[in-house]
Amino acid sequence: MSETITFTIDGVKVQGAGGQTILQAAQDAGVYIPRLCAKEELSPFGSCRVCTVLVDGRPQTACTYPIAEDMIVESDSEQVAAIRRDIIDMLFVEGNHYCMFCETSGDCELQALAYRFGITAPKFPYMFPKREIDMSHPEIFIDRDRCILCARCVRASRDLDEKAVFQFVGRGPDKRIAVNAESRLVDTNIDVTDEAISICPVGALIRKKGSYAVPYGQRKYDHEPIGSDIEKARKAE
Amino acid sequence: MSTTDTKRIVIEPVTRVEGHGKVTILLDEQKQVTEARFHIVEFRGFERFVQGRPFWEVPVIIQRLCGICPVSHHLCAAKAMDIIVGADKLTPTAEKMRRLMHYGQTLQSHALHFFHLVSPDLLLGFDADPKIRNVIGVIEKFPDLAVQGVMMRKYGQEVIKATSGKKIHGTGAIPGGINKNLSIEERDALLADIDQQMEWARGALKVARDYTVENLDKIASFGSFDSNHLSIVRQDGCLDLYDGNLRAIDAEGNSIFDQVAPKDYLNVIAEEVRNWSYMKFPFIKEIGPENGWYRVGPLARINTCDFIDTPEAEAARKEFMAVTDGKPNNITMAYHWARMIETLHSAEKIQELLNDPDLQGEDLLVTGERRDEAVAIVEAPRGTLFHHYKVNDQDQIVMANLIVSTTSNNEPMNRAVRKVAQDHIAGAAEITEGLLNRVEVAIRAYDPCLSCATHALGQMPLIVELYDADGGLIDKKVKG
Incomplete structure (x- = not known):
């Protein structure tokens, strides 16, 4: 059994297991730390930076930083919220996110985070990148306009589906998600039931059938902000 | 300044309609209406x-x-x-x-x-x-x-x-049902x-x-x-x-x-x-x-x-x-x-x-054999609305054509403007409020939706300009 580590989040003493990241230990304790690239079933990646916290006063990604005895973590403060707000804002302007007709609207983690942080419009200028849509597969499509480069699909395809369908190509602002075959999704061995599709936090990887089938009022984030499930667990205790 | 007697009256934009339009009325030497047009000046996309x-x-x-x-x-x-x-x-x-x-x-x-x-x-x-x-x-x-x-x-x-x-802008109707x-x-x-x-x-x-x-x-x-x-x-x-x-x-x-x-x-x-x-x-x-x-x-x-x-x-x-x-x-x-x-x-x-x-009922959706072209028509509040699409084998739209009701009423609105202009404006020495109102009233009867017809948005102050045949501005009034 791993050792118990005691540390502090926002002034509250929390116990976690050795080897856990701040994000994991906080979640077990009912403290929600926003995240996009992190997912329980995937290995930590640290790309989106939305989970940024202050560890002993320094910004760190909670999804990759291991807990340590007597560590002081600051998550629920205006300073940290401002950092996260800017990061979310940049993710919006870096892509082409048209929530008004996106079929993931209401179920999208990026949109839900924007609502949670009270972002009604980005403060940074839109970059309007030119990105390609891949509709070649009969059951799945990639809309790169909505991709936030979180690499969930890259890791899920490799680690959960054991296929390695996705990878990144390009650098900096030209970085984009690609597939491991020639150039089209239909040329890969992806299957409509693959975890890599359902794990996408936005509307970049979508199954073609069933779009808009869930009416307003029944979508995942229609009634409660993202993270409410984790926070409820703490309140229930 | 030009000395020609031919005049051009411009009403822009037309008020209390949906969107942004403008009217021009051309008068000849006898101040009779030679042409009246209802322009849609927005871009469609x-x-x-x-x-x-x-x-x-x-x-x-x-x-x-x-x-x-x-x-x-x-x-x-x-x-x-x-x-x-x-x-x-x-x-x-x-x-x-x-x-x-x-x-x-x-x-x-x-x-x-x-x-x-x-x-x-x-x-x-x-x-x-x-x-x-x-x-x-x-x-x-x-x-x-x-x-x-x-x-x-x-x-x-x-x-x-x-x-x-x-x-506004719901998602109820989906292909094959609701x-x-x-x-x-x-x-x-x-x-x-x-x-x-x-x-x-x-x-x-x-x-x-x-x-x-x-x-x-x-x-x-x-x-x-x-x-x-x-x-x-x-x-x-x-x-x-x-x-x-x-x-x-x-x-x-x-x-x-x-x-x-x-x-x-x-x-x-x-x-x-x-x-x-x-x-x-x-x-x-x-x-x-x-x-x-x-x-x-x-x-x-x-x-x-x-x-x-x-x-x-x-x-x-x-x-x-x-x-x-x-x-x-x-x-x-x-x-x-x-x-x-x-x-x-x-x-x-x-x-x-x-x-x-x-x-x-609980039965909301049906499907059948996939097709690659479709035309549908409904009667929108303002009139007959046509949607025509072609879809490729990857499910992408490759062609779209819309004929919206205001587009169908385009020529009738022009006729209405011309008729009102001929009956009420011809021979008038100046632009009067009542005169211009009548042009707008005629257009408004059609409940035109100009945003829809050209698919954009617009602000709506009213500017009226009177031009001579060479384009020289003779008179101008602004309201709204």
Whole structure:
């Protein structure tokens, strides 16, 4: 059994297991730390930076930083919220996110985070990148306009589906998600039931059938902000 | 400064219509009208936006071209996508939910137009001081009527919300059906108010009817002219705003064509492009561009249909047709009366549907054999709306063509402007308020939606400019 580590989040003493990241230990304790690239079933990646916290006063990604005895973590403060707000804002302007007709609207983690942080419009200028849509597969499509480069699909395809369908190509602002075959999704061995599709936090990887089938009022984030499930667990205790 | 006597009058933008338009009137040496044009100066882009997008997104994207009757575009695109997914017959629940959505929209759109945009002209007079000839003036002088307008609009929006999820830009209609039924709670909330809506619709119909009948001498020739009329009708000739085949009649009521399936619309309709407007000019092919233009909307629909399948609207239709001895009514201002007949019809249909248990059904979607081309038509509040799409084998839209109702009414609106200009402006030495109002009143009868027709948004101060033949500015007035 791993050792118990005691540390502090926002002034509250929390116990976690050795080897856990701040994000994991906080979640077990009912403290929600926003995240996009992190997912329980995937290995930590640290790309989106939305989970940024202050560890002993320094910004760190909670999804990759291991807990340590007597560590002081600051998550629920205006300073940290401002950092996260800017990061979310940049993710919006870096892509082409048209929530008004996106079929993931209401179920999208990026949109839900924007609502949670009270972002009604980005403060940074839109970059309007030119990105390609891949509709070649009969059951799945990639809309790169909505991709936030979180690499969930890259890791899920490799680690959960054991296929390695996705990878990144390009650098900096030209970085984009690609597939491991020639150039089209239909040329890969992806299957409509693959975890890599359902794990996408936005509307970049979508199954073609069933779009808009869930009416307003029944979508995942229609009634409660993202993270409410984790926070409820703490309140229930 | 030029010495020529030829003058150009510009009204820009035209007020109390949806969107941004401008009118120019050219006068010759004798100050007689040589030409009058209604320009649409906005840019149209939605047919291009949707190219490359998955076809199932179109009903949700395309409705964004308007905030007044987005449901028309939502439903028309959804009907087209039904054809793409091979859903030839929807489930009763899906079809009736969509119809309910459509009647809710017609009710709110007609109410908005009549109570807020038109009533100042009818109730306060064309020549009333513009400071009071607006919706605020109506609220002060006829508070009950103004409140009814607001409440009818609200009710229609609630119907839309119950069927599409949101009051504006919902997602209800999806290819092959609908994504929700009507819950008992939603039904009961709407049923609780329907009697009141019917009462107000009857009242509005009376206002429009009385105005038309009492002022018939004055308005019979106001911006009026003989024209063809076009709409969809049910197979038995009944008025149907949601589905049917095309019917066109001439000014005397003779059939030009009848029961033309939507997919064959290009066999009977063509569009002409003119270099001074972003809006195209559709016409009936068989007659040609010179005389083949036609009117759409409430007036055309009441003229083309053989009957209405709700009792009170049918009684009103008979009274309406009796004014012209059963012949088509070609009076531009009669649009308002026709529009209120449809408002009452919509309320009757909403009541009928709310009492139909099919709306609580669970069977919402059907599919069939995939197709790559589709044409759908609905009767939007402002008239016949055509959506035509082609889809590739990767499910992407490769072609979209929309003929919106205001586009069909383009030539009639130009004719109306010309008629009013000839009757009221010719020979006038200066631009008077009443003169310009009459041009706007004629355009407003068509309830044009310029945002929709060119698919953009606009601000609406009114600028009037008088030019000589060389383009020299002689006179300018600004209001709003």
